[in-house]
Amino acid sequence: MFSNLFTPEVVSEAWQIVKTQFPLAFWETFYVTVVATGISIIIGLPLGVLLVAGEKNGVFPLPKAFMAVLNVVINLLRSVPFLILMIMVFPLTRVIVGTSVGTVASIVPLVIAAFPFVARLVESSLREVSPNIIEMAQSSGASPFQIISKVMIPESVPSLISNFTIAITTILGYTAMSGIIGGGGLGKIAINYGYYRYKYLVMLLAVILLIAMVQGFQSLGTYLAVKMDKRLKNK
Amino acid sequence: MIEIKNLTKEFQTAEGTVTALKDISLTVPDGDIYGIIGMSGAGKSTLVRCINMLERPTKGTVEIDGVDLGTLSEKELREVRHDITMIFQGFNLLMQRTCLKNVTFPLELEGVKKADAKKRAMELLEIVGLQDKANVYPAQLSGGQQQRVAIARALATNPKVLLCDEATSALDPTTTNSILDLIRDINDKMGITVIVITHQMNVVENICKHVAIIEKGEIVERGEVGAVFSHPKSTAAKHLVFPEGDPGAIIVTEPDEYLIRVVYNGAMAAGKPMISRLAKEKGIEANIAYASTRGIEGKAYGSMLLGIRGGREKLQEAIDYLTQTEDIIVEEVNPDVQ
Numbered sequence: 362m363f364s365n366l367f368t369p370e371v372v373s374e375a376w377q378i379v380k381t382q383f384p385l386a387f388w389e390t391f392y393v394t395v396v397a398t399g400i401s402i403i404i405g406l407p408l409g410v411l412l413v414a415g416e417k418n419g420v421f422p423l424p425k426a427f428m429a430v431l432n433v434v435i436n437l438l439r440s441v442p443f444l445i446l447m448i449m450v451f452p453l454t455r456v457i458v459g460t461s462v463g464t465v466a467s468i469v470p471l472v473i474a475a476f477p478f479v480a481r482l483v484e485s486s487l488r489e490v491s492p493n494i495i496e497m498a499q500s501s502g503a504s505p506f507q508i509i510s511k512v513m514i515p516e517s518v519p520s521l522i523s524n525f526t527i528a529i530t531t532i533l534g535y536t537a538m539s540g541i542i543g544g545g546g547l548g549k550i551a552i553n554y555g556y557y558r559y560k561y562l563v564m565l566l567a568v569i570l571l572i573a574m575v576q577g578f579q580s581l582g583t584y585l586a587v588k589m590d591k592r593l594k595n596k
Numbered sequence: 597m598i599e600i601k602n603l604t605k606e607f608q609t610a611e612g613t614v615t616a617l618k619d620i621s622l623t624v625p626d627g628d629i630y631g632i633i634g635m636s637g638a639g640k641s642t643l644v645r646c647i648n649m650l651e652r653p654t655k656g657t658v659e660i661d662g663v664d665l666g667t668l669s670e671k672e673l674r675e676v677r678h679d680i681t682m683i684f685q686g687f688n689l690l691m692q693r694t695c696l697k698n699v700t701f702p703l704e705l706e707g708v709k710k711a712d713a714k715k716r717a718m719e720l721l722e723i724v725g726l727q728d729k730a731n732v733y734p735a736q737l738s739g740g741q742q743q744r745v746a747i748a749r750a751l752a753t754n755p756k757v758l759l760c761d762e763a764t765s766a767l768d769p770t771t772t773n774s775i776l777d778l779i780r781d782i783n784d785k786m787g788i789t790v791i792v793i794t795h796q797m798n799v800v801e802n803i804c805k806h807v808a809i810i811e812k813g814e815i816v817e818r819g820e821v822g823a824v825f826s827h828p829k830s831t832a833a834k835h836l837v838f839p840e841g842d843p844g845a846i847i848v849t850e851p852d853e854y855l856i857r858v859v860y861n862g863a864m865a866a867g868k869p870m871i872s873r874l875a876k877e878k879g880i881e882a883n884i885a886y887a888s889t890r891g892i893e894g895k896a897y898g899s900m901l902l903g904i905r906g907g908r909e910k911l912q913e914a915i916d917y918l919t920q921t922e923d924i925i926v927e928e929v930n931p932d933v934q
Contacts, residue, residue, distance in 0.1 A: 491686075491688075493684065493686050493688050494688050494690065496650065496684075496688070497682070497684065497688035499650055499677075500648055500650055500677060500681070500682040500759075501677060501678075501681065501682075501701065501702045501705060501749075501753075502673075502674040502675065502676075502677035502678050502702065502705055502706070502753075503674070503705050504671075504674060504705075507705055511701070511704065511705070512690065515690070515692050515693070516690060516691065516692050518692060519692075589692075590692075591691060591692045591693075591733040591734075591735060592691045592692070592733075592735045593735065
């Protein structure tokens with residue numbers, strides 16, 4: 362399979378494809394990943410807050426039945442493999458975007474797959490906030506909403522950034538998968554050229570670019586998480 | 597005035613009902629420093645959390661200036677909590693906020709304007725001696741400094757009552773004393789009623805006027821600190837006062853003898869021969885009934901019980917004379933006060 366990977370003809374042909382197709386594909390992948398992550402956070406953050414605050418001993422206890430339904434829905438959405446989920450939500454995608462194929466259309470299944478994951482990540486971040494700190498806020502006369510907005514979320518910002526970094530790299534992986542059924546970006550290029558047309562070098566280059574993007578997001582996330590954490594001394 | 601009446605607190609656990617507090621009644625006068633001392637697990641933390649209703653009592657009432665806190669809604673309670681603030685063993689500062697922002701936190705909750713909150717916070721940081729740390733994050737401060745910030749935060753809303761939950765238990769002896777000095781100062785200057793929860797004898801000896809000893813959820817003894825500690829009656833009190841065993845009835849007062857309690861907090865007092873001067877200059881003979889001194893980094897901290905003979909006149913003279921010495925607190929002990 363890789364025996365004639367670097368013959369001059371293959372390399373020059375691959376270079377042509379890189380030049381003409383990669384910039385747009387890179388942009389599509391980047392755009393879809395960032396937008397899908399952003400929307401997933403917008404939906405997942407409040408849900409994560411509800412998971413922690415709404416508990417029996419939380420700052421804003423919610424009815425037991427509501428919490429049970431919330432947990433089940435999140436677990437259900439997280440158990441469906443992404444590829445199958447993507448096909449299952451085609452009708453919904455058509456309603457929202459107007460079509461079920463293309464770069465923008467792939468944002469819908471990505472968000473549906475990612476927001477429950479983000480909610481769980483937010484939940485784990487918020488649980489790291491010490492109960493003593495929350496007790497302090499209560500003893501200072503803070504309302505449940507103030508405890509959430511002024512204590513729980515600000516105190517877990519470094520952890521939230523770390524977890525959102527995990528989310529964005531996972532979503533980046535999903536975008537590549539969405540290339541199989543009509544999503545755009547580097548994933549589509551890797552599958553179209555590598556799988557359907559046996560142009561392995563192009564696939565390899567697309568994968569290398571994806572790896573570089575993951576590295577980029579991860580480095581930026583780690584940098585921000587450390588920079589934002591005021592618990593660390595001597596910076 | 598804080599009035600706790602017949603307070604009982606029960607917790608439901610998997611093993612059944614646990615009674616953490618049993619029929620507790622307690623009155624704390626305005627401006628007092630009231631110690632609640634007991635071993636761990638005695639229920640003192642639960643008691644202090646009942647005072648600001650972080651724990652709702654199962655039975656009984658807590659009244660502050662005549663208002664029964666049990667009848668208030670959550671929203672009204674949040675208002676009351678601006679008047680009853682708290683400091684903790686673990687300081688509980690917001691680690692992602694600067695010291696200044698930690699102090700403005702309760703003011704933000706109240707909706708005080710940013711500029712006003714900042715001004716107030718700077719004043720308070722000055723009182724606790726940390727105005728130069730305003731823009732520093734808590735992680736860069738020592739434990740004692742963190743507790744000072746927590747005290748400044750607790751004072752931000754001009755409370756009537758300050759609850760101290762083992763506030764010095766995580767600190768070394770020198771820092772403990774400086775924090776206790778600060779609390780005494782605040783009580784003195786601002787007239788804030790202070791309730792001190794602790795398991796440390798020296799904390800109570802050092803700053804409290806009254807003390808209640810709590811054991812297994814019940815108050816077994818209460819009264820003036822000097823009286824309770826010089827005449828411990830209950831087993832729990834004796835255990836606290838004489839950890840190595842009760843030396844017996846150590847204090848016998850003659851009919852015309854009065855007891856005074858002398859607390860000294862620093863080298864100045866210990867460096868002067870107070871008692872011999874009292875005898876030489878005033879002709880008053882003092883009988884040492886009890887004394888306990890700890891040397892901490894070259895300074896003497898402790899207390900003494902002196903028996904003064906010759907009636908009330910001599911007693912007053914002795915108190916006046918001793919009070920002139922720096923770092924000394926003198927008060928009469930009335931053994932009958934319970």
